[in-house]
Amino acid sequence: MSGIDMQALERALDLLPVQYRGPAGVAGVVKDGQVIARRAWGYADMAARLPMTATLRMPICSISKQMTCALLLDLFDDPEELAPLLPDLLPRFEGPLPSVAQLCHNQSGLRDYWALSVLQGAAPEGRCTAAQGLELLATARDGHFAPGAHYSYSNGNFRLLAELIRRATGRDFGALLAERILRPAGMPTACLGADTSDHIDGVMGYEGNDEVGFLPAETAITWFGDAGVMASLDDMLAWEHHIDATRDDPSGLYRRISAPATFADGTPAPYAYGLRRYSHAGYEVTGHGGGLRGFCSYRLHVAAERFSVVVIFNHEASAMRAAEALLAAALDLPAPAAPVPAQGWGGLWLDPEADLFLRTTDTPGGVRLHYAVSPVLLAPVSASQAEAPGILLRREGGALVMERPAENLIVRAEPLEPVDRADAADIAGQYHAGAIDAGLVIEARDGAAYIGFEGLFGPGPMERMYPLAHDLWSVTCRRAMDAAPPGEWTLRIRRGSDGRVTGLTLGCWLARKIQYDGPLGG
Secondary structure (H helix, E strand, O other), rough: OOOHHHHHHHHHHHHHHHHHOOOOOEEEEEEOOOOEEEEEEEEEEEOEEEEOOOOOEEEEEEEOOOOHHHHHHHHHHHHHHHHHHHHHHHHOOOOOOHHHHHHHHHOOOOOOOHHHHHHHHOOOOEEEEEHHHHHHHHOOOOOOOOOOOOOOOOHHHHHHHHHHHHHHOOOOOHHHHHHHOOOHHHHHOOOOOOOOOOOOHHHOOOEEEEOOOEEEEOOEEEEOOOEEEEEEEHHHHHHHHHHHHOOOOOOOOOHHHHHOOEEEOEEEEEEEEEEEEEEEEEEEEEEEEEEEEEEEEEEEEEEHEEEEEEEOOOEOOHHHHHHHHHHHHHOOOOOOOOOOOOOOOOEEEEEEOOOOEEEEEEEOOEEEOOOOOOOEEEEEEEEEEEEEEEEEEEEEEEEEEEEEEHEEEEOOOEEEOOOOOOOOOHEEEEEOOOOOOOEEEEEEEEEEEEEEEEEEEEEEEEEEEEEEEEEEEEEEOOOOOOOOEEEEEEEEEEEOOOOOOEEEEEEEEEEEEEEOOOOOOO
């Protein structure tokens, strides 16, 4: 096929089961509207010995977001028609509410509700009903930035969009999605499967790896709008075919959700309508990934080449890297640059605006940055600058400057003096956060510190706390209801002029700067 290295593509597809080890996966490629390659390997359910096929449905997770936005634009010429319904969904919110478009573009400033579920006492295997999801969203009293100022990934934005659609139309969201988006796109078996405990077609998701083994991932959350679509590989390849078939139609929904967007200050925004827009090896790409405990998915589309890739795993490996590897093989893209070892970059820093710590470490592959959900590897380009897609680190004197253009964000982080131990006795006790109407308890036990959250879902499991610097702690959260989990929370102790504890500030990249008062009764 002209412009496609089929031999390299087939070889790359053959390597996926070895490079992304796990129970099973599917992958497919569409060029000029036609399926040119597809694979399905492994077992959808290892215990039942059910082979994976291209016709078995799996959660596509956050890929659903673009379909939610397509449905919104299909139903309403001006989505802001739905704005009057939003106050009822956020009854405690103080200050300006986001616009409907800002929900679509992840510019609302609302904290991610699945991250907040941790602070509300949710256990990883616990159940979250549709009603509890709305109740969780309704606890918000503020956001972590003004609407339109920045980008912050927030699943709740799209759960709110789905609820707005449901209330405005009086129709079932799943029925509307099938009627107006999935069936017209030629996706015959795709459907809304909002309850993750329902294993449609018997496909299981798995946690673990080859070192510790693979175990079925137990989830029991109800989500729609932000996720919830169940689709087979063949369904997803039909979605890519539909995108190609409507590429020249000005009213085509994918063209409309691919339209440029901006932040409130006019700066171009690379994320809009449930789609990420980025440049990869000189090609402009639209795409999105998804994750649920036990599943990982990614799809990308290169409009200039009429080329699409879909990858879905029923285990937790990087479907994005797999999809981009297939793109590179098919289009004969240059190999990635060789890793550049980092030297002298290690340190601990504080983002004073968001009250989040940054940790940098030297590795043979570059500078490893801990700040958001997952660590990122940056390549040093000089003694004072390191780069990765969408991130620039720059050392200026004693400060570390981090630029994240896709988020419209520049952080000037100040250095911290790390500590390897701290006494948690004087911060032990109970605390309460009015912004989310939830509490926490800190306990000190023979040199170790533990924290437990409680709220809408009751008392959650105790988690470990580790000292970072003076009055600064890390709370690890590697398992949660959703995937990816929040990662590490930053806990900063607030003290009065007399040195006594007056409260805490807790946050992560998905849910920043939550103020807790306490210790209560102290």
